[in-house]
Amino acid sequence: MSEPLIEDGALPDAPVARALTHLARVLAYVGGVVLIALTLLSSYSILMRTLFDEPLLGDVELVQMGCGIAIVLFLPLCQLNRGNVIVDVFTLNAPAAVRAWLDAIGGMLVALSAALLAWRSGIGVMDAIATGEESTIMGLPLWWSMSAFPVGFACLTLTALYTAWQDLNKERG
Incomplete structure (x- = not known):
């Protein structure tokens, strides 16, 4: 099994590795903020349901959308x-x-799988914008939650290509 690119929180020396590491960290931080927001939202909904029998309508929709965003940003x-x-x-x-x-x-x-997913999810975002597709309960436009997918998968494509290149160079060295 290959060694991780990032060790002890330090940035690598190579400019490409440094840029990819920085981008991946920023996306992961954004994903973490999304998960914290979802935790607060779920806690609020549970509290309102328990105390006042008035849950936040559409909380499940928001959690589903947010989890998808967070996952793709962590990849x-x-x-x-x-x-x-x-x-x-x-x-x-x-x-x-x-x-x-x-x-x-x-x-x-x-990398090949991620590139295919970035391409198709980009088409999905454009289709959701064109059709005005909305969530069932809250009526939120779906494109905004889907827009993180092409970004996350494109970054995954680049990082997977870079790690594959590392492995090939390690084999030669």
């Missing part, structure tokens, strides 16, 4: 930290060069 940092689940039962005793190649292939597959 690039997860990739840089090599935090994705890796099943290495068959490669545990394989030579380092084989593991590096497999990690690079995995990174390229993640």
Whole structure:
């Protein structure tokens, strides 16, 4: 398994790695703020439901939208930290060069999947804007919550390409 790009909170020396790390951290912080807001919103709704039998209408919609936003914004940092689940039962005793190649292939597959998801979610955002699609209970436009998906997946594409490139260079070195 490859080592994480980010160690002990320090930024890497390479300019590309530094930029990707900074971008991934900013997206993760935004995702964290979204989760804190969702926690406060849920707590408020539960409190209002318990005390006054008046829950916040549409709280489930907001939590669903917010969780999707937070998750997609966490993915690039997860990739840089090599935090994705890796099943290495068959490669545990394989030579380092084989593991590096497999990690690079995995990174390229993640990049390909993320690029496809960025493209299609971008089309989904444009479609939601064009059709004026709204949430069921609150009537909120759906495009605003969907707009984080192309950004998060595009950043994931770049970070996965970078980690794959790292793995290939490690194999050569």
